[in-house]
Amino acid sequence: MRQGKQENRKTGKQVAVYGMLISLAFIFSYLEAIIPIPIPIPGVKLGLANLVTMVGLYTVGVGGTAAVSLIRIVLVGCTFGNLFSMVYGLAGGVLSLVLMIFFKKTNWFGQVGVSIIGGIGHNIGQLTVAALVTETAGVFYYLPFLMAAGVAAGGLIGLLGGLVTERIQKFVSRV
Numbered sequence: 001m002r003q004g005k006q007e008n009r010k011t012g013k014q015v016a017v018y019g020m021l022i023s024l025a026f027i028f029s030y031l032e033a034i035i036p037i038p039i040p041i042p043g044v045k046l047g048l049a050n051l052v053t054m055v056g057l058y059t060v061g062v063g064g065t066a067a068v069s070l071i072r073i074v075l076v077g078c079t080f081g082n083l084f085s086m087v088y089g090l091a092g093g094v095l096s097l098v099l100m101i102f103f104k105k106t107n108w109f110g111q112v113g114v115s116i117i118g119g120i121g122h123n124i125g126q127l128t129v130a131a132l133v134t135e136t137a138g139v140f141y142y143l144p145f146l147m148a149a150g151v152a153a154g155g156l157i158g159l160l161g162g163l164v165t166e167r168i169q170k171f172v173s174r175v
Contacts, residue, residue: 018064025052025072026079033080041142044149047119047157049076053097054115054161059168062101069093084133088126095125111165112158119154120147 028048037044049072056065073093077086099121104114123146130139 014060014064017060018068021052021056021060021064021068022071022075025049025068026075028052029072029076030080033076039149041145041149044146045153047122047153050096050115050118050122050154050157051161051164053100053118054111054157055164055168057100057104057114058111058161058165059172066097069097088129091129092122092125095128096122110158111162112155115158115161116151116154119150119157121150123147123150 026049028051032045032048037046052072053065053069056068060068070090070093073089074086077083077089081089096118100114100118103109103117109117123143127139127143127146131137
C-alpha cells in the first residue's frame with residue numbers, strides 16, 4: 001500500500017514538471033510570436049522554446065523532452081499558426097531533437113554545442129519541408145543565413161540552458 005502511494009506521488013510530480021515545461025515552452029513561443037527580431041532574413045527566430053528542450057534533455061530525459069516538444073509544437077501551431085506552420089515546426093523540431101539526442105549521447109559536445117547543432121538542425125528541417133512544399137531547391141539559398149542564425153541562437157540558448165540546468169541540478173540535489 002505504501003509503495004503505491006509513493007509511486008502516485010512520483011507520477012504526480014512528473015506530471016507537474018512536464019506541465020510546467022510545456023507551459024514555459026508555450027509562453028516562450030508566444031513571446032517570440034509577438035516580439036519581432038530586427039533581422040531582415042525571413043524565418044530567423046531566437047528559439048526561446050528550445051531553452052526548455054535543452055533543459056529537459058539534461059534534467060528529465062529524452063522521452064519526457066520529446067513529449068513536451070511535440071505537445072508544444074502542436075499547441076503553438078493550433079493557437080498562433082496554421083497547419084503549415086505546424087508541419088514546419090514539426091519538421092524542424094523533430095530533426096533538431098534527434099540530432100541533439102544523438103550528439104548529447106556521444107559526449108562529443110557540451111550543452112552549448114548540442115544546442116547549436118539543434119538550432120542548425122531545426123533550420124535544415126524547415127528548409128527541407130519548404131523545398132518539398134514549393135517543389136524547388138531555391139529555398140536552400142537561405143541556408144547559409146539560417147545556419148549562421150542557428151549557430152548564434154543555439155549558442156545563446158545553450159549558454160542559458162547550461163546555467164538553468166546547473167541550478168536545477170543543484171536544487172534537486174539539496175532536496
